[in-house]
Amino acid sequence: MESRLTRLEAVQTMLLEIGQKSSSCTDISEFLQAVHAALGRIMYAANFFVALSDRDGPVNQVRFVYFVDEVDDPPSRDALFELVEGESPTATVISTRERMVMTAAEHLSRREANAGFGIGTIAEHWMGCPLLDQNHQVLGAIVIQSYDKEHTFSEEDQALFALIANHVSSALQGLQSMDRLERAVQERTAQLSHEVAERRRAEAIQRALYELANLSATATGGSRLNMRLHQIISELVPAQNFLMALYHADTKEISIPYFVDQKDEHAPVKRFDYGVGMSSYILQRKQAMLLDRAGFQALVDSGEMEHPLGNTDIASWMGAPMLLGDVAYGVIIVQSYDDSVTYTQADLDILAFMASHVAVAIARMQADREIRRAKEALEEQNAALENALTSLKDAQGELVRQEKLASLGRLVAGVAHEINTPLGICVTATSHLVEELKLTREDMANGTLDEDGLNQFFDIIAQSLRIMTTNTQRAAALVRSFKQVAVDQSSDDIRSFNLRKYLDEVLLSLQPKLKGKPIVVEIDCDERIEMASFPGAVSQIVTNMVVNSLVHGFEEGQSGKIKISGKVDGDFVDFQFSDDGAGMDSATLAQLFDPFFTTKRGSGGSGLGAHILYNLVTGALGGTVKVVSAPGMGLHYKLRFPKVKRK
Numbered sequence: 001m002e003s004r005l006t007r008l009e010a011v012q013t014m015l016l017e018i019g020q021k022s023s024s025c026t027d028i029s030e031f032l033q034a035v036h037a038a039l040g041r042i043m044y045a046a047n048f049f050v051a052l053s054d055r056d057g058p059v060n061q062v063r064f065v066y067f068v069d070e071v072d073d074p075p076s077r078d079a080l081f082e083l084v085e086g087e088s089p090t091a092t093v094i095s096t097r098e099r100m101v102m103t104a105a106e107h108l109s110r111r112e113a114n115a116g117f118g119i120g121t122i123a124e125h126w127m128g129c130p131l132l133d134q135n136h137q138v139l140g141a142i143v144i145q146s147y148d149k150e151h152t153f154s155e156e157d158q159a160l161f162a163l164i165a166n167h168v169s170s171a172l173q174g175l176q177s178m179d180r181l182e183r184a185v186q187e188r189t190a191q192l193s194h195e196v197a198e199r200r201r202a203e204a205i206q207r208a209l210y211e212l213a214n215l216s217a218t219a220t221g222g223s224r225l226n227m228r229l230h231q232i233i234s235e236l237v238p239a240q241n242f243l244m245a246l247y248h249a250d251t252k253e254i255s256i257p258y259f260v261d262q263k264d265e266h267a268p269v270k271r272f273d274y275g276v277g278m279s280s281y282i283l284q285r286k287q288a289m290l291l292d293r294a295g296f297q298a299l300v301d302s303g304e305m306e307h308p309l310g311n312t313d314i315a316s317w318m319g320a321p322m323l324l325g326d327v328a329y330g331v332i333i334v335q336s337y338d339d340s341v342t343y344t345q346a347d348l349d350i351l352a353f354m355a356s357h358v359a360v361a362i363a364r365m366q367a368d369r370e371i372r373r374a375k376e377a378l379e380e381q382n383a384a385l386e387n388a389l390t391s392l393k394d395a396q397g398e399l400v401r402q403e404k405l406a407s408l409g410r411l412v413a414g415v416a417h418e419i420n421t422p423l424g425i426c427v428t429a430t431s432h433l434v435e436e437l438k439l440t441r442e443d444m445a446n447g448t449l450d451e452d453g454l455n456q457f458f459d460i461i462a463q464s465l466r467i468m469t470t471n472t473q474r475a476a477a478l479v480r481s482f483k484q485v486a487v488d489q490s491s492d493d494i495r496s497f498n499l500r501k502y503l504d505e506v507l508l509s510l511q512p513k514l515k516g517k518p519i520v521v522e523i524d525c526d527e528r529i530e531m532a533s534f535p536g537a538v539s540q541i542v543t544n545m546v547v548n549s550l551v552h553g554f555e556e557g558q559s560g561k562i563k564i565s566g567k568v569d570g571d572f573v574d575f576q577f578s579d580d581g582a583g584m585d586s587a588t589l590a591q592l593f594d595p596f597f598t599t600k601r602g603s604g605g606s607g608l609g610a611h612i613l614y615n616l617v618t619g620a621l622g623g624t625v626k627v628v629s630a631p632g633m634g635l636h637y638k639l640r641f642p643k644v645k646r647k
Helices: 001-022 030-038 087-096 104-111 155-218 223-236 279-283 295-304 345-366 367-448 451-489 498-509 535-553 586-590 610-622
Strands: 047-055 061-068 099-105 125-132 138-146 241-248 253-260 271-273 288-292 316-324 327-336 495-498 517-527 532-533 559-571 572-579 624-629 635-642
Touching: 001 030, 001 155, 030 047, 030 061, 030 155, 030 498, 030 624, 047 087, 087 099, 087 125, 087 138, 099 104, 099 367, 125 155, 138 155, 155 223, 155 367, 223 241, 223 253, 223 345, 241 271, 241 279, 253 279, 279 288, 288 295, 288 345, 316 345, 327 345, 367 451, 495 498, 498 517, 498 535, 498 559, 532 535, 535 559, 535 572, 535 610, 535 635, 610 624
Parallel strands: 517 559
Antiparallel strands: 047 061, 047 138, 099 125, 125 138, 241 253, 241 327, 253 271, 288 316, 316 327, 495 532, 559 572, 572 635, 624 635
C-alpha cells in the first residue's frame, strides 16, 4: 500500500515537472531529456527514444529527435527516415495510432513472417505509444524498451507510459507551434528587410532619374549638364573616372564632351571616327559590358577592339550604350585603376539603366514628345513603388494581427495544459480510491477486515478526497478566469469591469508562464476602479508586459519582482508596471516600440510585443504611455487612459 502511494506521488510529481518544463523550455531535445530523467524515477527507462513526424513532409517520414540506447548507436537528429507500415514496430505505432507492447518472442515471430520487420536490435520487452495532437493527428511516437529479462513492463507501467505520452503530446504540440510561429516571423522579417533594401535602392534610382529628367528640362546642354550627370551617376555607383561619348550619325563620328580621369587631365582626343576605341566597340554591339584587367587586355591583344584610346592599365571597366530603341546617342564609360574598387553585375545593370535614361533625356531636349514619354515612365515607376510600400504596410499589419492571435493561442495552450494536470490528478486519485474500495470489500467479505485496516481505508479516502477537492477547485478557478480573459481578447466590444478583479483574472491565466520561475508579482490597485472600456486591450497589454519581462528582463532561474499598480486621477486611470530585471540602455529604449525590433531574436522574441502594447494604449484605450529604464535598473511603464472609453 505504501509503495503504491509512493509511486502515485512520484507520477504526480513527474506530470507537474513535464508541465513546468514545457512552459520554460524552448528546445525540444532539452524538454525530452527532462522527460527521460523523470521517467527513469518511476520505471526502468535505460533505453528511450522519440520519433517525430516531419511537419513539412509525409507523416511516414520521421526524425529521431531524442535517442538513448544501451546497444544501438543513435541516428542523426537531422536525418529523415521513411517508415513503412508493417516493417517496424515504430511505424506500426504511428500508422495505427495505437499503443503497442511486444516481447522478444513476438518480435522474432513477426520477423519470420516479414524479414524486414525492425531495423534495430531485438529487445526483451518493447513498448511504444503514439503522440497525437488535439485533432488526433499523429505527431510521432515515444518508445521505451529493455534488453534485460529482469526488467519488463507491467500492465501498470504500460498504463502510466500511455498517460505520460498524452502529456508529452500536449507539450510537444505547444513547443512545435511556438517554434513554427517564431520561424515564420523570422522568415517574414528577413523577407521584409530584403524588400525594404530593394525599395531604398529603387528610391535612389527613382531620385536619380527625377533629377536627370529635371536637369534635361531646365538645362540647354554643355558642361553644366554633363557635370551634373556625372554627380547623379556617382551617387549610384563609384565613378571617379567617367567619360561620356556622343555619336553623330550624320558624320559617323564620336565626340567626347565630358571626361574626368585620375591619370589623364584631358581626353586623348576630342573627336574621332566611328570604329575606333572602346566607345565604338560598345556602340557596335549595342549592349553593356563589364571587364576586368585580364578581359580588357585580352580585347586589346587580340585586336578585336581596334586602336584603344587613353590609359589601358585599368583594374575594372564597364560601359553602357545610350540607346533609345535602335537609335544610339552615345556611350557612358566608368573605370577604376584601384584593385579595391571593382564593379559587379549589379553596378553594370544600374549604369545600363541610367545610360538608357540619359538617352531619353537627350532625346527629350530635342523633342517635346520624348519629354512626355520619359515623364510617363517615371510616373509608372513611382506608382509601382507606392504600391510596394502599401503592400509592406499591409504585410506589417497582418503580422501584428497574427501575433495577437498567436498570443491568444499560447494563452489557450497554457491554460488547457494547466487544467489537464489537476484533472489528471483527480482521475488518478479516483482510480486509486476505486481500487482501495474493491480491496476493502474483499477483506470484509473474507472476514479479514480489522479495525486497523478500516482506519487505514478511511485515511486513504480522506487523503484522496483532499487531493480531488484541491485540484477540482484549482481547475474551476482556471476555467473561470480563462473564460472571461479569452472572450475579452477575441472581442472588440466595450464593457464595464472592475480593474482590480480583472487584473487578478489575467494574472491567473498567466500562471502557466509564471509557474516554476522565482518571480514575485505584486498588485497595488485601487479596488474601486470601475471602467467602461476594452478589457481585451487591458488583458493584451498586461500579458505583453509580463511576457516581455520574463523573456527580456530576467535570465533563466533569476529571481525578481514585478509590480503592478493602478490609481484614479479624475476621469483617468494612472497605471504603472515595473520590474527589477536587466533594464536597457538608451539606444535600445529608443527602439522599444518599433515593429520587429527585439534583443532576443531566435530566443522567444518576435519584436511585436511592445509595438502592439503601444498601439493598444494609444489606440483602443485612447491613452498615453511612457517608459523609463537603465541598465541594471529594470523597466518602468507609465500608462494613463480614461476610465470611460467612447467609440
